[in-house]
Amino acid sequence: MSGFALLVGRDLRIALRRRGDALNVVVFFVVASSLFALGVGPEPKLLAAMGAGVVWVAALLAAMLSLPRMFAADFADGTLEQLLVAPRPLLGVVAAKISSHWLMTGLPLTLIAPLLGLQYHLPASALGTLLVSLVIGTPVLSMLGAAGAALTLGARGGGVLLGLLLLPLYVPVLVFGAGAVIAVQNGLDPGAHLSLLGAFLAVSSVVGPLAAMAALRIALD
Amino acid sequence: MLEAKDLACERGGVRLFTGLGFSVGAGALLRVKGPNGSGKTSLLRTLAGLSRPASGSIRWRDRERGDDFRREMLFIGHAAGLSEDLTVLENLNFALELSGAKRPLEKTKAALELFGLERVARMPARFLSQGQRRRAALARLALSAEVPLWLLDEPFAALDAEALEQLSRLATAHLARGGLVVLTSHQEVAIAAPATETVVLQA
Amino acid sequence: MIFNYAAPQAFYPIAGRMIPWFGVAAAVLAVAGLYVAFLVAPTDATQGEAYRIIFIHVPAAWMSMFIYLVMAFWAAAGLVLNTRLSGMMASALAPTGAMFTFLALWTGSLWGKPTWGTWWAWDARMTSELILLFLYLGFIALKGAFADPQRADRAGAVLALLGAVNVPIIYFSVVWWNTLHQGASVSLTRAPSMAMTMLVGMLLMALAAWMYSIAVSLARLRRIIRAREGDAEWIRLSTGKRNPR
Numbered sequence: 001m002s003g004f005a006l007l008v009g010r011d012l013r014i015a016l017r018r019r020g021d022a023l024n025v026v027v028f029f030v031v032a033s034s035l036f037a038l039g040v041g042p043e044p045k046l047l048a049a050m051g052a053g054v055v056w057v058a059a060l061l062a063a064m065l066s067l068p069r070m071f072a073a074d075f076a077d078g079t080l081e082q083l084l085v086a087p088r089p090l091l092g093v094v095a096a097k098i099s100s101h102w103l104m105t106g107l108p109l110t111l112i113a114p115l116l117g118l119q120y121h122l123p124a125s126a127l128g129t130l131l132v133s134l135v136i137g138t139p140v141l142s143m144l145g146a147a148g149a150a151l152t153l154g155a156r157g158g159g160v161l162l163g164l165l166l167l168p169l170y171v172p173v174l175v176f177g178a179g180a181v182i183a184v185q186n187g188l189d190p191g192a193h194l195s196l197l198g199a200f201l202a203v204s205s206v207v208g209p210l211a212a213m214a215a216l217r218i219a220l221d
Numbered sequence: 222m223l224e225a226k227d228l229a230c231e232r233g234g235v236r237l238f239t240g241l242g243f244s245v246g247a248g249a250l251l252r253v254k255g256p257n258g259s260g261k262t263s264l265l266r267t268l269a270g271l272s273r274p275a276s277g278s279i280r281w282r283d284r285e286r287g288d289d290f291r292r293e294m295l296f297i298g299h300a301a302g303l304s305e306d307l308t309v310l311e312n313l314n315f316a317l318e319l320s321g322a323k324r325p326l327e328k329t330k331a332a333l334e335l336f337g338l339e340r341v342a343r344m345p346a347r348f349l350s351q352g353q354r355r356r357a358a359l360a361r362l363a364l365s366a367e368v369p370l371w372l373l374d375e376p377f378a379a380l381d382a383e384a385l386e387q388l389s390r391l392a393t394a395h396l397a398r399g400g401l402v403v404l405t406s407h408q409e410v411a412i413a414a415p416a417t418e419t420v421v422l423q424a
Numbered sequence: 425m426i427f428n429y430a431a432p433q434a435f436y437p438i439a440g441r442m443i444p445w446f447g448v449a450a451a452v453l454a455v456a457g458l459y460v461a462f463l464v465a466p467t468d469a470t471q472g473e474a475y476r477i478i479f480i481h482v483p484a485a486w487m488s489m490f491i492y493l494v495m496a497f498w499a500a501a502g503l504v505l506n507t508r509l510s511g512m513m514a515s516a517l518a519p520t521g522a523m524f525t526f527l528a529l530w531t532g533s534l535w536g537k538p539t540w541g542t543w544w545a546w547d548a549r550m551t552s553e554l555i556l557l558f559l560y561l562g563f564i565a566l567k568g569a570f571a572d573p574q575r576a577d578r579a580g581a582v583l584a585l586l587g588a589v590n591v592p593i594i595y596f597s598v599v600w601w602n603t604l605h606q607g608a609s610v611s612l613t614r615a616p617s618m619a620m621t622m623l624v625g626m627l628l629m630a631l632a633a634w635m636y637s638i639a640v641s642l643a644r645l646r647r648i649i650r651a652r653e654g655d656a657e658w659i660r661l662s663t664g665k666r667n668p669r
Contacts, residue, residue, distance in 0.1 A: 006318055010307070017306040017345075078300025085269050086319045087292040147586055151579050155569035164565055165583060168558040169590050172597035179604060196600070200593065211586045214503075218578045221272050233572040234652065273506075 003088045007096035025066045033058035044121045051120025052181035059109045063141040066105045070149040094209045098142045106138030129184045133177040143208030150215035228277035230263045247399040250414035255422030261405035269296040294370040301358040305347040332363035355379045373404040432649045439642040450635035457628030465621045474538040481531035483630035484524045491521035496588035499581035511577030516645040522560035548602040559587045
């Protein structure tokens with residue numbers, strides 16, 4: 001079996017046995033985005049103007065909260081060590097971890113998001129763009145997130161430190177992702193935003209895994 | 222086959238040891254002794270390629286360690302390397318497949334039997350005792366005959382007499398085949414080896 | 425590959441000798457710059473005297489970005505060459521960089537109030553400076569999160585490089601975001617059309633800030649070297665006292 005399939009298969013099997021974890025991410029996503037509405041009031045026009053941003057920010061936060069799980073458990077029980085001494089390319093290991101994280105976090109968030117968009121009175125065309133923007137953008141969260149998770153392995157400060165490190169780096173995803181939806185809401189073409197988001201995806205797919213690999217080697221030195 | 226020259230290790234800004242050298246060939250047992258904190262684990266992790274030495278070189282088969290080194294080496298560290306949520310059998314299969322050595326079910330079951338784990342084979346690892354976890358981590362040795370270099374960090378810790386005996390037998394057989402075993406240990410355990418070298422680290 | 429002066433021990437006295445020179449240079453340039461800023465540069469037609477704060481704001485912003493790049497450079501050098509001193513230099517630079525970022529934000533805000541009536545506006549430059557401040561704080565936080573200084577240096581280095589690669593992208597995205605949402609709005613920190621004297625004044629202040637940064641960072645570097653190499657014999661000999669660590 002290819003190393004990639006082996007690792008992703010294992011991660012998914014473990015995730016299935018810890019069903020709670022995967023569900024928590026989605027629940028947090030829904031709760032967090034609802035909080036914004038509770039905070040500013042139910043006026044439809046206001047919510048529609050905020051909607052894209054709110055859903056995207058909630059997705060960012062939800063993805064971030066689930067990041068420590070990428071490496072922490074394996075680090076603690078010694079599996080990560082074994083992954084590094086195994087005759088497998090480290091890039092493959094990191095790619096598998098990123099993919100598992102996306103399958104358990106990014107993908108569910110993307111699928112649920114249109115429902116939240118409805119809560120914020122986004123028109124149908126905007127919902128479609130929201131979906132597309134998340135499909136392109138959530139992998140970026142996992143890729144850069146892998147670097148962040150690897151850097152903070154065994155560090156004091158846990159999740160908050162991870163947030164401080166990653167949120168500035170997530171700004172372009174937020175700007176282009178939410179911007180695409182808002183463009184559609186204003187009757188404009190989201191093409192430019194989505195292309196920029198795609199370009200950032202391309203950059204992250206190189207930079208994120210490389211940083212994660214370096215950070216893992218440093219963590220296990 | 223395994224050679225170290227002028228090796229120095231640093232941990233948290235502290236020099237653990239310097240100028241360490243040894244050369245061991247096929248069938249040799251290398252014992253690393255020393256008090257706690259003297260760098261035994263660091264040495265083993267450096268040999269495994271996890272840690273970078275502060276200075277010095279390590280050569281395998283007279284060459285710089287490359288990708289093929291990891292194919293010829295296995296490392297079992299302090300942590301058992303078992304995932305809590307997977308069963309003992311699943312963990313063993315994963316470890317074997319990871320190093321490219323998939324085995325049929327009877328063989329893996331036999332390996333678990335060797336260490337008295339046949340009853341807990343289908344239990345998630347979280348329900349195992351310390352000793353059982355240790356044995357589960359070591360079970361793969363029974364199926365790793367073709368991996369020449371075994372790096373074992375405190376393999377005898379938390380083992381009962383029967384498991385100690387089993388491990389000793391496996392190591393002896395491996396050495397007889399021309400394999401190499403490097404281990405750190407507090408205890409004196411009898412392993413019959415064609416050649417034995419000892420490295421003693423000072424605190 | 426060990427360079428002669430890459431050992432903290434060798435560099436410590438050299439740094440000590442360099443600090444006063446840079447300090448004096450900073451003071452001289454600052455006096456010259458402030459002279460130009462307050463006495464030579466003409467009063468601005470639209471903004472009056474309040475605009476003079478750009479002589480601090482713009483150099484501070486320049487330094488905040490420059491120092492981040494220098495920090496990332498040293499971090500990378502430490503990672504590649506495995507020299508302890510490089511990592512320490514990056515740690516020494518970070519607080520100064522963060523300080524200039526904060527100064528840029530604060531002076532930007534002070535400029536905004538009398539000129540446009542708001543303490544804060546989400547324009548491209550201020551927002552980018554804010555995110556840069558977060559990047560600095562994240563770097564400092566990560567460095568402080570590990571007991572092992574070597575681990576801290578190397579993890580920080582990877583983060584600094586990751587940040588350095590992303591900074592242009594982040595800046596671009598903020599500019600994009602700003603033009604998108606505000607259309608034709610006034611930039612809070614757009615400098616008035618530059619007379620030559622204004623440019624000279626800002627350059628003098630920027631050079632002063634640069635000299636100051638070097639002096640302060642070297643002093644901080646010496647403090648870091650003392651803290652980390654505390655028990656070494658040479659520390660006792662050079663400082664004449666035992667480091668209580």
